[in-house]
Amino acid sequence: xxxxxxxxxxxRTLDVVGGKWALLILRDxxxxxxxxxxxxxxxxxxxxxxxLSARLKSLEEQDIIxxxxxxxxxxxxxxxxxxxxxxxxxxxxxxxxxGQAHTESDSVVATRGR
Amino acid sequence: xxxxxxxxxxxRTLDVVGGKWALLILRDxxxxxxxxxxxxxxxxxxxxxxxLSARLKSLEEQDIIxxxxxxxxxxxxxxxxxxxxxxxxxxxxxxxxxGQAHTESDSVVATRGR
Numbered sequence: 001x002x003x004x005x006x007x008x009x010x011x012r013t014l015d016v017v018g019g020k021w022a023l024l025i026l027r028d029x030x031x032x033x034x035x036x037x038x039x040x041x042x043x044x045x046x047x048x049x050x051x052l053s054a055r056l057k058s059l060e061e062q063d064i065i066x067x068x069x070x071x072x073x074x075x076x077x078x079x080x081x082x083x084x085x086x087x088x089x090x091x092x093x094x095x096x097x098x099g100q101a102h103t104e105s106d107s108v109v110a111t112r113g114r
Numbered sequence: 115x116x117x118x119x120x121x122x123x124x125x126r127t128l129d130v131v132g133g134k135w136a137l138l139i140l141r142d143x144x145x146x147x148x149x150x151x152x153x154x155x156x157x158x159x160x161x162x163x164x165x166l167s168a169r170l171k172s173l174e175e176q177d178i179i180x181x182x183x184x185x186x187x188x189x190x191x192x193x194x195x196x197x198x199x200x201x202x203x204x205x206x207x208x209x210x211x212x213g214q215a216h217t218e219s220d221s222v223v224a225t226r227g228r
Contacts, residue, residue: 007219007220009212023128095128098123102198
């Protein structure tokens with residue numbers, strides 16, 4: 001029998017979307033709909049291309065996102081949320097609400113420092 | 115000027131509670147109220163004591179949790195959510211709801227495998 005952790009729905013969710021990049025990838029998809037590799041690369045400052053590839057692949061394998069070709073020659077894919085991925089909206093929304101209420105925008109901090 | 119990422123409330127929330135252990139520590143506090151070091155150690159299978167120490171310290175520094183002594187000799191602390199930490203309830207709740215709806219309990223998987 002496994003312990004509590006392995007069988008807790010919070011932990012199971014974190015197994016899928018734990019880690020910073022996964023939720024920021026989802027955030028981009030909630031904001032913009034379909035996104036291309038380069039869009040994520042531009043938005044997620046500091047992510048290495050191979051890390052981004054691995055995260056997208058993992059999210060696709062877990063049926064959180066799906067990809068479709070928008071160009072056949074050369075093959076180029078764009079990514080979209082699946083129904084299961086879209087159901088993570090309340091998680092991203094709750095994080096957004098908390099961040100707005102309890103953390104400060106860098107621009108506010110910068111203004112205050114003047 | 116910083117890019118979008120650094121100034122997005124979702125990313126700012128992840129800066130505070132990103133990573134698996136932080137949210138599982140909070141989950142335990144939402145479930146049980148005050149918790150001691152050993153309680154976390156028992157619940158969070160596989161966490162190294164120095165990792166747990168570092169996570170608790172970081173959450174305390176960010177005013178998500180607070181500690182109080184329940185024994186003076188020897189000094190022993192227990193941990194509680196602050197108001198700012200309690201405000202993360204909807205994040206944990208949204209993760210719990212998604213995990214219940216979209217992931218399978220290990221015990222279900224085990225039963226099915228019989």
